[in-house]
Amino acid sequence: MPFNINHLTPVLFGANMSLRTGMRLKGMGCKKVLFVYDQGIKKAGIPDKIVANCEALGIKTYFYEDVQADPPDYTVEECAEIGRKAKVDGVVAIGGGSSMDTAKVANLLQTNPPPLSQYLGFGGPPFKQPKKLILIPTTSGTGSEVTNMAVLTDSKTGNKGGPANNMLRATLSIVDPVLTIGMPPSITADTGMDAFCHAAEAVTSGQANPQSDLVGMDAIRLVCEYLPKAVKNGKDLEARTKMSFAAMNAGYAFNDAITHIGHSIGHALGAMYHIPHGNACALAIGEIMEYVASDTPDGIRRVATSMGLNIDGASTEKIGSMVCDAIRKLNKEIGLKTLKDHGLKREQLDEMAERSLAGPVMFSPKKVTKEAILGILTKAYDA
Numbered sequence: 287m288p289f290n291i292n293h294l295t296p297v298l299f300g301a302n303m304s305l306r307t308g309m310r311l312k313g314m315g316c317k318k319v320l321f322v323y324d325q326g327i328k329k330a331g332i333p334d335k336i337v338a339n340c341e342a343l344g345i346k347t348y349f350y351e352d353v354q355a356d357p358p359d360y361t362v363e364e365c366a367e368i369g370r371k372a373k374v375d376g377v378v379a380i381g382g383g384s385s386m387d388t389a390k391v392a393n394l395l396q397t398n399p400p401p402l403s404q405y406l407g408f409g410g411p412p413f414k415q416p417k418k419l420i421l422i423p424t425t426s427g428t429g430s431e432v433t434n435m436a437v438l439t440d441s442k443t444g445n446k447g448g449p450a451n452n453m454l455r456a457t458l459s460i461v462d463p464v465l466t467i468g469m470p471p472s473i474t475a476d477t478g479m480d481a482f483c484h485a486a487e488a489v490t491s492g493q494a495n496p497q498s499d500l501v502g503m504d505a506i507r508l509v510c511e512y513l514p515k516a517v518k519n520g521k522d523l524e525a526r527t528k529m530s531f532a533a534m535n536a537g538y539a540f541n542d543a544i545t546h547i548g549h550s551i552g553h554a555l556g557a558m559y560h561i562p563h564g565n566a567c568a569l570a571i572g573e574i575m576e577y578v579a580s581d582t583p584d585g586i587r588r589v590a591t592s593m594g595l596n597i598d599g600a601s602t603e604k605i606g607s608m609v610c611d612a613i614r615k616l617n618k619e620i621g622l623k624t625l626k627d628h629g630l631k632r633e634q635l636d637e638m639a640e641r642s643l644a645g646p647v648m649f650s651p652k653k654v655t656k657e658a659i660l661g662i663l664t665k666a667y668d669a
């Protein structure tokens with residue numbers, strides 16, 4: 287089967303590597319740089335050393351500090367405008383997926399004229415080469431640091447979606463696990479399960495390939511082993527490092543294999559109720575694996591073995607239910623919230639199922655209907 291391998295983002299990985307940001311920017315020829323992050327990251331003081339490092343090397347710095355969760359399109363335009371006015375030659379994101387996705391598209395808008403809306407669908411104008419872009423994740427989940435996609439909220443429709451193009455790729459991604467040390471347990475759990483979903487959906491995707499399987503399976507293995515440890519003790523640098531590596535590899539996996547039902551549900555719940563992305567994707571991922579198992583027997587075997595399950599002699603159906611049980615157990619262990627925990631009612635599931643159909647369901651190995659998603663959500667409601 288022919289396939290694409292597009293995951294080509296260069297990465298600098300390791301403890302304290304973020305302190306090489308200035309040096310790397312200089313190497314790229316950057317003199318004026320726009321930093322992009324949110325108020326939480328600012329209050330935690332995470333950008334301070336990185337910015338000081340750049341300024342000490344003579345780089346002029348500009349700031350957009352108001353990144354929002356599920357970034358609305360107009361906030362990305364605001365961010366881009368600061369960079370255009372200052373005529374920056376580089377953009378640096380410090381944060382989770384929302385900051386990185388805001389920076390990716392704001393960087394695109396440095397050389398491609400607004401409005402942003404013309405670049406979101408198919409058939410828009412071809413992109414001109416954007417400025418230099420460095421992405422520095424402070425969570426271990428999104429994988430956005432190595433993907434060619436960005437997810438934004440369309441303020442007119444309320445739907446989540448966005449462009450996918452190699453012009454959105456980072457010039458360099460700097461993955462520094464030390465920056466994830468301060469993440470509270472609930473964000474560690476949510477973002478860690480986002481990485482799990484990227485990997486599990488990629489491995490069972492209709493577009494999986496042998497290489498996305500390799501990195502996806504290793505990401506599943508690492509999440510199962512190290513996410514509970516990182517949730518329990520945020521200062522465990524080994525667990526943090528393994529989770530950073532897992533999230534990056536899960537990003538590589540889904541960049542080519544794409545996600546499916548988990549992220550369709552995740553985007554709907556994010557848009558409707560602002561449930562944190564990883565939590566929204568993962569609260570039914572066990573039931574989703576059970577649902578698709580029949581149509582991806584090799585995929586579900588790969589997920590099960592990566593999770594460390596003994597599946598000798600088990601039927602595909604049995605393996606699907608074993609994977610579902612193991613994911614429910616993992617979700618409980620790390621304290622992931624269910625739909626019921628979020629105060630949602632069973633009567634609301636129908637609309638959630640309907641809205642989920644707008645997501646990447648076409649990459650599911652098994653045909654997806656509204657009824658199928660409703661069945662998945664009903665089983666997962668308080669599981």
Ligand SMILES: [Fe+2]
Pocket residue numbers: 428480484549563567
């Ligand atoms: Fe995700």
